[in-house]
Structures are given as structure tokens and as C-alpha cells.
Amino acid sequence: QQQSREYVNLPPGPTPLPLLGNLLSLVKDSHISISKLAKKYGGAMTLYLGNVRTIVISDPNLIKQVFVNQSQDSTNRFILETAKIIGNGKNILFSNGDYWKQYRLVLSRSFMRLKTHSIMTDKINKEAEYFSNSFKSNPIIDPAHFCKIFTSNVMMEMLFNDRSKYSNTETHKIIEAIKNVEHGLAVGSSFDALPFLKLFFPNARKDLIKTLEDVWEYSKESIVNHQNSLAKDENQINDFLDLLLTEIKGSGNESFYDMEGLYRVCSDLLISGTETSASTMTWLILYMINNKDIQMKARKELQDAMGDKKYLTMEDKSKTPFFNACIKEVLRIAPVGALSLPREATADLEVGGYLIPKDSQLIMNVYGLATNAELWSDPLIFNPNRWLSEDQEMSNYQYIPFGIGSRACIGSSLAKDEIFLGVGNLLLNYEIDSENGKPLTEKGNFGIALCSQPYQAKFTPLVI
Ligand code: HEM
Numbered sequence: 001q002q003q004s005r006e007y008v009n010l011p012p013g014p015t016p017l018p019l020l021g022n023l024l025s026l027v028k029d030s031h032i033s034i035s036k037l038a039k040k041y042g043g044a045m046t047l048y049l050g051n052v053r054t055i056v057i058s059d060p061n062l063i064k065q066v067f068v069n070q071s072q073d074s075t076n077r078f079i080l081e082t083a084k085i086i087g088n089g090k091n092i093l094f095s096n097g098d099y100w101k102q103y104r105l106v107l108s109r110s111f112m113r114l115k116t117h118s119i120m121t122d123k124i125n126k127e128a129e130y131f132s133n134s135f136k137s138n139p140i141i142d143p144a145h146f147c148k149i150f151t152s153n154v155m156m157e158m159l160f161n162d163r164s165k166y167s168n169t170e171t172h173k174i175i176e177a178i179k180n181v182e183h184g185l186a187v188g189s190s191f192d193a194l195p196f197l198k199l200f201f202p203n204a205r206k207d208l209i210k211t212l213e214d215v216w217e218y219s220k221e222s223i224v225n226h227q228n229s230l231a232k233d234e235n236q237i238n239d240f241l242d243l244l245l246t247e248i249k250g251s252g253n254e255s256f257y258d259m260e261g262l263y264r265v266c267s268d269l270l271i272s273g274t275e276t277s278a279s280t281m282t283w284l285i286l287y288m289i290n291n292k293d294i295q296m297k298a299r300k301e302l303q304d305a306m307g308d309k310k311y312l313t314m315e316d317k318s319k320t321p322f323f324n325a326c327i328k329e330v331l332r333i334a335p336v337g338a339l340s341l342p343r344e345a346t347a348d349l350e351v352g353g354y355l356i357p358k359d360s361q362l363i364m365n366v367y368g369l370a371t372n373a374e375l376w377s378d379p380l381i382f383n384p385n386r387w388l389s390e391d392q393e394m395s396n397y398q399y400i401p402f403g404i405g406s407r408a409c410i411g412s413s414l415a416k417d418e419i420f421l422g423v424g425n426l427l428l429n430y431e432i433d434s435e436n437g438k439p440l441t442e443k444g445n446f447g448i449a450l451c452s453q454p455y456q457a458k459f460t461p462l463v464i
Contacts, residue, residue: 147282181271345360
């Protein structure tokens with residue numbers, strides 16, 4: 001049992017209760033509760049989530065010590081039951097060892113090729129136009145909904161050359177399924193910590209599996225279609241899946257990448273690439289509403305960069321340092337992966353003079369690092385200028401919205417492009433305000449991702 005007290009030199013932490021461990025202190029707003037506890041117990045802290053011994057790292061130097069200097073034993077994901085259902089050891093998010101390494105390699109190569117592929121850039125630019133236009137007939141709306149359609153369309157275009165219309169009242173079944181899987185994951189975290197809860201909610205697992213099966217089925221069908229068209233003409237590259245399949249063919253180890261791995265990896269990308277970027281966009285729109293001066297300054301810079309064009313493209317990014325700083329800042333103040341994805345200590349590790357025993361769960365406190373008043377001035381204020389001034393002394397390890405090392409987010413570059421084009425085009429085409437003109441709450445909701453509270457915004461078209 002993980003909770004055994006045989007270790008004398010564990011990082012300090014609050015006393016755990018039998019069975020529940022420290023879960024009661026984390027029931028509400030766990031990212032904030034964990035950061036408050038870290039202030040009391042220090043940059044390395046021991047918590048018990050149920051009986052799972054968990055070491056939370058909230059100090060930049062200790063992040064480096066554990067995840068960089070001892071990376072060979074801190075790269076694996078910590079696998080609980082939900083992760084097993086999603087991955088079965090054959091996906092990218094929750095696989096480990098050689099399997100993960102080989103998949104990560106072909107995926108990274110495919111992402112690199114994607115970045116220079118003109119078909120994809122054109123598609124993302126076009127999707128950002130549809131996204132911006134969709135607000136014309138919906139002047140008052142919760143922007144989260146359209147942001148999700150935008151990011152899931154980008155993922156579906158990228159992976160499968162498919163998309164869904166913004167006007168569809170009956171949204172594409174995959175978007176619906178992704179939403180359910182995310183809900184299942186959020187519920188799953190407490191089930192994972194306290195497996196006995198399953199007895200009281202017998203259908204929760206079944207529902208998660210059923211919705212996952214929808215995504216898998218859709219992915220399988222599309223993979224077979226892609227394999228068939230590549231068999232006819234291997235030079236006909238239309239999307240990321242074509243790139244991945246050709247990369248796999250070139251690896252000389254085709255049989256390693258079987259259908260189960262392929263459909264699980266594709267559904268991972270759909271799931272991890274939709275809510276994350278969409279929530280960040282929704283946060284950025286919220287901060288633009290609450291900071292009108294920043295909204296106006298960003299719009300002016302974007303207009304100047306655009307010249308006579310009507311819609312932004314990625315080439316404009318080098319001319320918009322202030323708006324780029326807004327994107328950096330929203331990823332700091334509202335990191336959707338507030339506690340990243342847990343890793344596992346695969347050997348005893350050292351942290352700041354303490355011992356992290358093998359098999360512990362490791363959590364990077366992304367939110368705590370980004371809002372620590374000892375590391376940032378006025379950390380709870382949205383201030384893009386901090387990224388443009390020389391004054392902010394910064395360690396590389398206090399700002400890690402996409403995680404760290406060889407296990408860091410594989411979609412970070414795509415995510416930043418989506419936020420740039422999506423929110424940038426909205427700023428260019430609309431004056432954005434809250435429905436009643438009052439500031440919106442900046443308090444987040446932490447489930448599987450750190451999201452803003454639902455809000456209604458008013459999009460008034462700008463006459464250009
Ligand atoms: C603002 C948007 C995003 C944020 C904040 C974010 C954040 C993260 C974080 C914190 C991790 C864990 C990193 C670690 O363990 O060090 C991660 C992993 C991952 N992300 Fe993202 N992500 C975003 C968008 C995306 C997108 C668009 C995709 C897909 C194209 C994606 C795919 C993945 C995958 C596949 C992993 C697992 C990588 C592995 O285990 O090797 N993410 N992300």
C-alpha cells in the first residue's frame with residue numbers, strides 16, 4: 001500500500017485521514033487549494049489522494065531537479081484506472097516506455113512536416129474565417145461553444161479532413177462525444193482516487209466507455225479510408241493522418257503501429273486538442289472584455305499588421321508582439337492544464353534534500369508556479385506588458401503551461417496558432433463586451449481542465 005509510513009524523509013504535507021487521505025482539503029478549486037497548501041508546506045509537498053502518495057512540486061528549482069535533472073525516472077505517466085480505459089497502454093497520453101517513445105517519435109515528425117504543409121495552413125486560416133463570421137448571426141453568445149467547434153474542427157480537418165458547420169444545431173457527433181469523454185475524465189479523477197465510489201455510480205464507467213467507443217469507431221473508419229487512398233496514391237497527402245501513415249511506413253517497423261494504437265492515438269489528439277485550446281481562447285476573450293484598454297491596443301496592433309487584408313494569417317504573427325504577449329499572459333494566468341498530467345517516479349528521486357519514493361505520483365503545480373507572488377509582480381493581474389519589459393527576471397521553470405521535457409505537450413505550437421488566428425480575427429472584426437457591460441468573474445472551474453465560468457458576451461461588428 002502506498003500510504004505506508006516507512007519513509008522518514010518524505011517532503012512535508014498535511015496529515016492524511018484514513019481512506020480519504022487529504023482529499024477533503026481538495027474538494028473545491030483543487031488548483032487553488034493545492035497552491036495554498038504548498039505555501040504552507042513548501043516547494044515539495046506530500047499529499048495523499050485517497051491512498052495514492054502524491055508529491056506536488058511548486059518551486060522552479062525543484063521542477064528542474066525532478067523533471068529535468070532526473071528525467072529518466074520522472075517521464076512516465078502515472079496510470080490510474082481511467083487512463084487504462086482510455087489508453088490500454090497503446091495511446092500517447094497514457095502509454096509508457098518504448099511504446100510511448102516510438103509513437104512520440106513518429107507523431108513529432110508528422111507535426112514538424114505539418115507545420116510546413118500549405119494545405120493545412122490554408123485550412124486553419126479558412127477555419128478561423130468561418131469562426132469569426134459565425135458571430136455575425138450570433139451577436140450575444142457564450143463564446144465557449146463556438147471556440148470548441150473551432151478547435152475541434154481544426155483537429156478534425158487536421159486529422160481526417162472533416163469538419164462540422166457552426167450553424168448545426170445538432171453538433172457533429174464527435175464534438176458531442178469529446179464533451180462526454182472530458183466529463184467522464186473529470187468524474188474519473190475522484191473515482192481513481194477512491195475506487196469504492198464505483199459501487200455507488202455503476203453507470204459512470206459504462207458511459208465513459210460508450211462515448212469513447214464513438215470516437216474510436218469514427219477514427220477507425222477514417223484510418224481505413226486513409227490507408228485505402230494512400231495505397232492507390234502514396235503522394236496524395238491531404239491531412240495529418242496521411243503524414244502519420246507515411247511516416248509509419250518509412251519507419252521500417254510498420255507492424256508495430258497496429259489499428260488499436262492508431263485509433264487510440266487519433267482519439268487522444270481529438271480529445272486533448274479540443275477543450276484545451278478552446279478554453280484558453282475563452283479565457284482570452286474574457287480578459288479582453290475585462291481590460292478594454294488592452295483589447296483596443298491589441299486590435300490597433302492587429303489592424304496595423306494586416307494592412308488591407310480582411311483576415312489574419314500566421315505570417316502576421318511576427319508583426320504583433322503585444323498580442324503575442326497577451327497569448328503568453330493568458331497561458332500564465334489561466335493555464336488550462338493547471339496541474340499538468342501526472343507523472344510517476346520510476347525510481348527513488350531526490351528533491352530539495354527529501355526523498356520521493358519510487359511509484360509515487362508526481363504533480364507539477366503549473367498554476368501555483370504561475371501565480372506565486374514571490375516569482376511574479378501582481379500575479380493575479382492580467383498584464384501582457386510583463387512579457388515585453390526587461391524587468392521580469394524569470395526562471396525557465398516558473399512558466400510551464402505546456403509541461404516540460406520530452407513528455408511536454410505535443411500540440412503546443414498548433415494551440416498557439418489557433419489562439420492567435422481565432423481570437424485575433426474576432427478582435428479585428430468585433431468590439432467585444434460582456435452582455436450587461438459589467439466585468440466578468442475571473443474565477444475558474446477546475447474539472448479536467450481549468451475553464452472560465454460560463455458567460456455571455458456581446459459581439460458588435462466593427463465597420464471597417
Ligand atoms: C492551450 C492548449 C494546450 C495546453 C495548455 C496543453 C497542455 C498540456 C500539458 C500540460 C500536457 C502534459 C505535459 C507534461 O507532462 O509535461 C500536455 C500533453 C499533451 N498534449 Fe497538450 N495542451 C494544449 C493543446 C494541445 C493540442 C492542440 C494538442 C493536439 C494537437 C495536444 C496534445 C497533447 C498530447 C498528445 C499530450 C501528451 C504528450 C505525451 O504524453 O507524450 N495538446 N498538454
